[in-house]
Amino acid sequence: MAVFTPVSRDELSLWLKNFSIGTLTGFEGIATGIENTNYFVATSHARYVLTLFEKLTRAELPFYLNLMSHLARHGIPCPAPIADHGNRLLGELNGKPAAIVTCLSGRSELSPTPEHCAALGAMLAEMHLAGQSFGMRLENPRGPKWWRATAPQVMPFLDAARRKLLGDELAFQASHRLDALPRGVVHADLFRDNVLFDQGRIGGFIDFYFAGSDVLLFDLAVCVNDWCVDAAGGFDAARAGAFLAAYHAVRALTENERAAWSVLLRAAALRFWLSRLFDLHVPRRGEIVHPHDPEHFRRILELRTGDPAPPWV
Amino acid sequence: MAVFTPVSRDELSLWLKNFSIGTLTGFEGIATGIENTNYFVATSHARYVLTLFEKLTRAELPFYLNLMSHLARHGIPCPAPIADHGNRLLGELNGKPAAIVTCLSGRSELSPTPEHCAALGAMLAEMHLAGQSFGMRLENPRGPKWWRATAPQVMPFLDAARRKLLGDELAFQASHRLDALPRGVVHADLFRDNVLFDQGRIGGFIDFYFAGSDVLLFDLAVCVNDWCVDAAGGFDAARAGAFLAAYHAVRALTENERAAWSVLLRAAALRFWLSRLFDLHVPRRGEIVHPHDPEHFRRILELRTGDPAPPWV
Numbered sequence: 001m002a003v004f005t006p007v008s009r010d011e012l013s014l015w016l017k018n019f020s021i022g023t024l025t026g027f028e029g030i031a032t033g034i035e036n037t038n039y040f041v042a043t044s045h046a047r048y049v050l051t052l053f054e055k056l057t058r059a060e061l062p063f064y065l066n067l068m069s070h071l072a073r074h075g076i077p078c079p080a081p082i083a084d085h086g087n088r089l090l091g092e093l094n095g096k097p098a099a100i101v102t103c104l105s106g107r108s109e110l111s112p113t114p115e116h117c118a119a120l121g122a123m124l125a126e127m128h129l130a131g132q133s134f135g136m137r138l139e140n141p142r143g144p145k146w147w148r149a150t151a152p153q154v155m156p157f158l159d160a161a162r163r164k165l166l167g168d169e170l171a172f173q174a175s176h177r178l179d180a181l182p183r184g185v186v187h188a189d190l191f192r193d194n195v196l197f198d199q200g201r202i203g204g205f206i207d208f209y210f211a212g213s214d215v216l217l218f219d220l221a222v223c224v225n226d227w228c229v230d231a232a233g234g235f236d237a238a239r240a241g242a243f244l245a246a247y248h249a250v251r252a253l254t255e256n257e258r259a260a261w262s263v264l265l266r267a268a269a270l271r272f273w274l275s276r277l278f279d280l281h282v283p284r285r286g287e288i289v290h291p292h293d294p295e296h297f298r299r300i301l302e303l304r305t306g307d308p309a310p311p312w313v
Numbered sequence: 314m315a316v317f318t319p320v321s322r323d324e325l326s327l328w329l330k331n332f333s334i335g336t337l338t339g340f341e342g343i344a345t346g347i348e349n350t351n352y353f354v355a356t357s358h359a360r361y362v363l364t365l366f367e368k369l370t371r372a373e374l375p376f377y378l379n380l381m382s383h384l385a386r387h388g389i390p391c392p393a394p395i396a397d398h399g400n401r402l403l404g405e406l407n408g409k410p411a412a413i414v415t416c417l418s419g420r421s422e423l424s425p426t427p428e429h430c431a432a433l434g435a436m437l438a439e440m441h442l443a444g445q446s447f448g449m450r451l452e453n454p455r456g457p458k459w460w461r462a463t464a465p466q467v468m469p470f471l472d473a474a475r476r477k478l479l480g481d482e483l484a485f486q487a488s489h490r491l492d493a494l495p496r497g498v499v500h501a502d503l504f505r506d507n508v509l510f511d512q513g514r515i516g517g518f519i520d521f522y523f524a525g526s527d528v529l530l531f532d533l534a535v536c537v538n539d540w541c542v543d544a545a546g547g548f549d550a551a552r553a554g555a556f557l558a559a560y561h562a563v564r565a566l567t568e569n570e571r572a573a574w575s576v577l578l579r580a581a582a583l584r585f586w587l588s589r590l591f592d593l594h595v596p597r598r599g600e601i602v603h604p605h606d607p608e609h610f611r612r613i614l615e616l617r618t619g620d621p622a623p624p625w626v
Binding site: 019020021022044045046069070073074075076077080082083084085086087102119122123126127129130132133201202 | 332333334335357358359382383386387388389390393395396397398399400415432435436439440442443445446514515
C-alpha cells in the first residue's frame with residue numbers, strides 16, 4: 001500500500017547522479033507510508049530516505065523541506081534534505097516531486113516511560129526555539145479552518161450524541177481566542193511513531209508533513225494526548241509531569257499558556273477525531289487502507305471536556 | 314599547547330543557551346590543535362566540537378563556516394556548524410570568534426591501503442562537485458601570492474642548493490598558466506590526519522581552515538603527495554592508481570588536467586615545503602611548538618621535478 005510510484009534501480013542510480021552522496025548499493029520500498037512513496041536508499045556514503053510526494057505539491061513542499069533543513073542546521077535531529085548539484089532540495093523522479101533525506105538512527109518507543117517523555121519534552125522545546133528563526137510560514141493545514149470545512153462532511157455519518165459533541169466542541173473552540181499565546185513552527189503530529197529513540201536519547205523527529213505555523217502549545221497537547229495517557233486516554237501524571245517539566249526547563253511556559261491548556265488539549269483531541277472520522281467515512285481512492293479508529297480520540301475529547309485541572313508545570 | 318583560551322563549565326553552559334543542542338554534560342580541551350582552541354563538547358543531544366578562533370578573523374570565517382554548512386547540506390561528511398537562535402553560525406565566546414560544529418565518527422588511517430585511497434578519491438570528487446554551487450569565494454590563502462611573499466622570508470635560512478631549488482621552482486610555477494583547469498572549492502590540506510574513516514567508509518573530512526578557491530587538481534596533488542607515496546616520497550602506483558581512478562569515476566579528469574598534473578604535484582610539494590620552512594625559521598609567539606620537518610617536502614619536490622610521467626588515470 002505504500003509504494004504508489006515504483007522506481008527501478010536504473011532510474012534511481014541515474015537520479016542520484018544529481019547529488020554528491022555516492023553510488024547506489026541498495027534500496028527497498030517502505031511499507032508504512034500512507035501519504036507518500038518512500039524508499040530506504042543505501043549508497044557508498046550512507047543510508048537515506050527517498051520520498052516521492054503523492055499529494056503535497058511543488059507549492060507546499062518548499063516549506064517542509066526548508067523547515068527540516070533549518071532545524072537540522074540548528075542541531076535538531078530530523079531528516080535533513082540533501083541538496084543537489086543545483087543547490088535544490090526538491091527534485092523530480094518518475095513524474096513526482098521527490099526529495100532524499102538523511103536516515104536517522106533509533107526506533108519508536110511505543111511504551112514510553114517518564115524518562116522518554118522528559119527527553120521528548122526537552123527536544124520539543126528545543127525545536128520550538130530553533131523554529132523561531134525560520135523565515136517561512138504555512139498555516140497549520142489541520143487547524144481551525146480545516147475543522148470547519150471538514151466537520152460538515154462527517155456529520156451525516158454520526159449519531160446524535162456525537163453530532164452534539166462535535167458541534168459543541170467547534171463552538172467551544174471558536175469562543176476562545178489564542179492570540180496571546182507564543183506561536184511558531186509546530187510539528188503537529190508528534191505521536192510515538194514519529195519519534196525515534198537511540199540509546200535513550202532522541203534519535204530523531206520524523207514525518208514533518210503536517211507541520212505548520214500555529215500556537216506552540218498545540219504541539220504539547222498533541223504529545224500529552226498520545227504519550228502521557230493510560231489505555232483509556234486518562235492522564236498519566238508521572239509521564240505528563242516529566243514531559244511538561246522538561247519542556248518548561250528549556251522554554252518557560254507562560255501564564256497565558258496555562259490558562260489555555262485545557263482548550264488546547266481539547267483542540268488536539270478534536271483535530272485527530274475529525275481527521276480519523278474523515279478518513280473512515282470519506283475515503284479517497286488509493287489512500288489509507290486501514291483507517292485508525294476515530295473512537296479513541298472521541299473518548300479523549302470527552303475526557304478532556306470533563307477535566308477540571310489537567311497536569312501542568 | 315592547544316587550549317589558548319580557557320573556557321569554564323559555567324561559561325560554556327551559558328553560551329550553549331544560544332543553541333538548540335541540549336544541556337552540557339561534559340567537555341575537554343583537544344590537545345592537537347595548533348591554530349585554534351578546540352574542545353570536545355558533550356550535551357544531552359550529542360557530541361560536538363567547539364572552536365575558538367585564535368587567528369582567523371570575523372571577515373574570513375564566514376567563508377569557512379558557510380562552506381562546511383554547504384557541503385554538509387549536500388551530504389559531504391564534514392563538520393556541520395550549528396546555527397544559533399539568531400540563525401548565525403559564528404558567535405563569540407570569551408572574546409574570541411567561536412563556532413560549534415558536529416562531531417564526526419571514525420579515526421584517521423595512517424597506513425592507507427588502495428581501498429582507503431579509492432574511498433578518498435571518490436569523496437574528494439563528490440566534494441568538488443558539491444562545491445560548484447557554493448556562492449562564496451576566497452582565494453587559496455596558501456596559493457602563489459603567499460609563496461611569493463613567503464619565499465624571501467625563508468631564503469636567508471637556506472643553503473645554496475635549497476635556495477636554488479626554491480628559486481627555480483617559483484620560476485617554474487610562474488611560467489605555467491592554469492587558467493584552463495577546472496576551478497572550485499579546494500580543501501587544500503587533505504592529509505591523512507584530516508580524514509576520518511569509519512568501518513572502511515569516509516566518516517569525515519575535517520579541518521577546513523586552509524580551504525579556498527583554486528584549481529581542483531591542487532587537491533588531488535596534495536592527496537597523492539601524502540596518501541600515495543612510499544616512505545621516501547616516491548609514488549605508490551597501486552594507491553595512486555586507486556585514488557585517481559575513483560576520483561575520475563565521479564568527476565572525469567580532463568586532458569588539460571593531465572597536461573598540468575606534474576606542475577600541480579610540484580606546486581603542492583612547494584606549498585608545504587614553504588610553510589614548514591616558514592614555521593621552522595620564522596616562528597611566531599605561542600604557535601607551533603613542534604614544527605614539522607621541512608626536508609620531507611623538499612625531498613618530495615626534488616623527486617617530482619625528476620618524474621617524467623607521474624601516475625594518471
